[in-house]
Amino acid sequence: MRIGQAAELAGLEPSAIRFYERRGVVPAPERTSGGYRTYRSDHVELLKLVRRLRSLRLPLDDVAEIVELQVKGEPPCTAVRAAIAREQAAIEQRIRDLHRLREELGRLEAAAERLSDDWPRTCLCHVLEAPA
Amino acid sequence: MRIGQAAELAGLEPSAIRFYERRGVVPAPERTSGGYRTYRSDHVELLKLVRRLRSLRLPLDDVAEIVELQVKGEPPCTAVRAAIAREQAAIEQRIRDLHRLREELGRLEAAAERLSDDWPRTCLCHVLEAPA
DNA sequence: CTTGACCTTCGACCAGGTCGAAGGTCTACG
DNA sequence: CGTAGACCTTCGACCTGGTCGAAGGTCAAG
Numbered sequence: 001m002r003i004g005q006a007a008e009l010a011g012l013e014p015s016a017i018r019f020y021e022r023r024g025v026v027p028a029p030e031r032t033s034g035g036y037r038t039y040r041s042d043h044v045e046l047l048k049l050v051r052r053l054r055s056l057r058l059p060l061d062d063v064a065e066i067v068e069l070q071v072k073g074e075p076p077c078t079a080v081r082a083a084i085a086r087e088q089a090a091i092e093q094r095i096r097d098l099h100r101l102r103e104e105l106g107r108l109e110a111a112a113e114r115l116s117d118d119w120p121r122t123c124l125c126h127v128l129e130a131p132a
Numbered sequence: 133m134r135i136g137q138a139a140e141l142a143g144l145e146p147s148a149i150r151f152y153e154r155r156g157v158v159p160a161p162e163r164t165s166g167g168y169r170t171y172r173s174d175h176v177e178l179l180k181l182v183r184r185l186r187s188l189r190l191p192l193d194d195v196a197e198i199v200e201l202q203v204k205g206e207p208p209c210t211a212v213r214a215a216i217a218r219e220q221a222a223i224e225q226r227i228r229d230l231h232r233l234r235e236e237l238g239r240l241e242a243a244a245e246r247l248s249d250d251w252p253r254t255c256l257c258h259v260l261e262a263p264a
Numbered sequence: 265c266t267t268g269a270c271c272t273t274c275g276a277c278c279a280g281g282t283c284g285a286a287g288g289t290c291t292a293c294g
Numbered sequence: 295c296g297t298a299g300a301c302c303t304t305c306g307a308c309c310t311g312g313t314c315g316a317a318g319g320t321c322a323a324g
Contacts, residue, residue, distance in 0.1 A: 019281055034289045036302055057233060088237045095230050098223050101189060105220045136270065151312055166320045168271055
């Protein structure tokens, strides 16, 4: 099977698969005499794994480590759980940041509502005078 | 005033200021005969504005538009409010995505807890079998 | 005049890919 | 056999928002 079909089965773009290969995330497949990459079903399973892990937003380095374990036949459970725990922590942090930002934008929006008609020329200063 | 002091006053890195200038976000300042950028207080105010808008995570293109209005002496209120509204919408979306992701990671973590000791060799499949 | 702090430009690098150009391969059909 | 067209190859640039380092220039104080 060539890269297009493998991509379709795995739910990835061919360009992404080549990129993963270049970055050492997945092993390089064999080639035809003409230079075409040829994938087998076990390779497609690896690509599906990559897609699944990326859909969890795990960094490529973590994905590479997990795929490597999988290729070696070792259970990657521990690595998967560690990566997921790291990602969870990062997400909690990002959610907190975004909530704070959402509140700030809400306050600015409300302030702009009140000010824009009254002092159109000074609105910016008033709206943005909040703590930098 | 040279770039280092302007950067300090505005709370930015000199490299960031040069970057903003290259990207047309802020106007290019005058130079000394030796080629050093020289900033005046109104320029520093623009840089502070950029920093404030970037602290709200507004995209550089939006910041550039707002700064341009400010330089022309026009009140950028409308542009500021539009940019903030766009950013708010994006943030709502991101928060929703992250909440969903957090839930999914929590489920995986719980599943891994239950499985990792019992079926270490098949843990990965079970943990990741959820919908891709 | 030298020292040292500061500045200049240029180019590479980060994540995580995407897109396009120029060219090669493979398959099916006539 | 030839060729059309779908697919593939590599390479390099581009995206966002900057940061960092190298090689070299400038400027004030001592």
